[in-house]
Amino acid sequence: MDTTSIEHELSLSVIVHYLVQAGKLLYRVQRHGGRVVVLLQVEEAEKKALSYAGDFGIERVSLEQAIGRVLREDIKAERDQPPYNRVMMDGIALRYESAFPLECVGLQxxxxPPMVLEEGRVCVEVTTGSVLPEGADCVVPIEHIHLEAGMASWKGDVLPQRGQFIHLRGADRRKGDVLLSSGQHLTGPALAVLAANGMTHVHVSRLPAVAILVTGDELVEVEASVQPWQIRRSNDYAIMGMLRQHGIQEIARFFVHDDAEGTLRILHNILDMHDVVVISGGVSMGPFDFVPRALEKAGVQQIFHKIAQRPGGPLWFGQGQEGQRVFGLPGNPVSAMVCMARYVLPLLTRASGGRECDAVMLRLTGPVSRLAQRTRFVPVQRRGRDEAVPCPVPTSGDFMTLAHMDGIVELSPGDVDADIGEMVRFYGWS
Structure with missing residues (x-):
């Protein structure tokens, strides 16, 4: 069975029989009016979407632009680290066998460049980070000696040891050792490694250009006056915020009314200029849901449409003729954000070449009812390291409380409710 969303006038029993006989327990079957609809299961939808993740290529950026990016080359040590025998404490450098008092013959x-410590009862004053004078094999901290009139006398309780407070050359890394590996996210400490090894530019995963298209006659601009039957646009800001938190910077926002020809025209323009298109609204089964047909006319291949989940069941996913990844999210705000967290952001992570983290599992602090035939997603507050405080919303349009949530948890279908203490999979907003 190649099609993942089927609306045929077949009998429900025939379709169920076919799916069971084929061993494909990847679908849910339901009636919608007089039609039979086969819905893809969440796990299979995730697998299909990620199989089209691909990547967006590689680019070379400056060190200043590399923060937060995904490295696409191995970085090797330019030289031994540390590159010299490094003094670790302010004090004096001496030969271990020397007996106090010692004449201080200079400052390093x-x-x-390293001074030379001559033979005899002599020492050199040293500072933290300086190179160890040649001939010295011991550093004594300043608090353990008394310096007066160029002479150093011992006042410590424990005799010094050979090699103490000396960071030996190459003790951390040897020249040619791999310091950073391809696929690693570049944090502040990683940028320090790059800088310390002379990397003014580095190869990283190219970030995609993303277009957000919001549809709906009921929507008005944020700054516009609003009638009682209208609402201000907010989904595009939510989607943009989640993308920016995910590291995506090149984002363009578009709006179209519920108009078939207008939707097709704007899709043609958007697809020509972007790697990823995220559409909000117009993907369900209403008379003004023009997006799926417009995408088909624009040459976008449907990979799947409709998933056995709530909220977010009408999710649409496809691929453009030039490899563009296209998501059609439901227009209800909670549904849109659930689909962003569960499908869009994981695809972008894989496409960026970054290391995919293991699933984050949290422990429920309260009971949550399951849905018999669908996966349920519930907003939660994350508490501590491993707790999720469930905060169900009454409808997928009620998003005013989501700003206080950290993400969603996933509850598999079933007849037994999830109880306190059950471990569930968590997806964050970024």
Missing amino acids: PAGQ
């Missing part, structure tokens, strides 16, 4: 500051 950081950033200067």
Whole structure:
């Protein structure tokens, strides 16, 4: 069975028999009016979407632009680290066998070539980070000695040890060792490694250009006056915010009324200029849901449409002729954000070449009812390291409380409710 959303006038029993006989327990079957609808299961929808993730290529960026990006090359140590025998404490450098008192014959500051420690009862004053003078094999901290009139006397309780407070050359890494691996996210410490090894530019995963298209006659601009039968646009801001938190910067927002020809025209323009298209609204089964047909006319291949989940069941996913990834999200705000967290962001993570993290499992702090035939997604507040406080919303249009939530948890279908303490999978807003 190649099609993932089927609306044929076949009998329900025939379809169920076929799916069971084929061993494909990946679908849910339901009636919608006089039609039979086969819905893809959540796990299979995820698998299909991720199989089309691909990547967006590689680009070379400056060190200043690399923060938060995904590395696409191995970085090797330019030289031994540390590159010299490094003094770890302010104090004096001496030969271990030397007996106090010692004559202080000079100062070895950081950033200067190494002095030579001559034979005899002599020492060199040293600073933290400086190179160890040649001939010295011990550093004594300043608090353990008394310096007066160029002479150093011992005032510590424990005798010094050979090699103490010396960070030996190459103790951390040897020249040629791999310091950063391809696929690693570049954090502040990672940028320090790049800088310390002379990397002014680095190869990283190219970030996609993303278009957000919002549809609906009921929508008005944020700054516009609003009639009682209208609502201000908000989904595009939610989607944009989640993408930016995910590291995506090149984002363009578009709006179209519920108009078939207008939808097709704007889709043609958007597809020509973007790697990923995220559409909000117009993907369900109403008389003004023009998006699926417009996408088909625009040459976008449907991969699946409709999933056995709530909220977010009408999700549409496809691929454009140039490899564009296209998501059609339901227009209800909670549904849109659920689908972003569950499908869109994971695809972008895989396409970026980053390392995919293991599933985050949290422990429910309260009971939550399941749905018999569909996966249920419930907003939660994350508490501590591993707890999820469930905060169900009455409808998929009620998004005013989501700003206080950290993400959603996934409850598999079933007849037994999820109880306190059950471990559930968590998806964050970013």
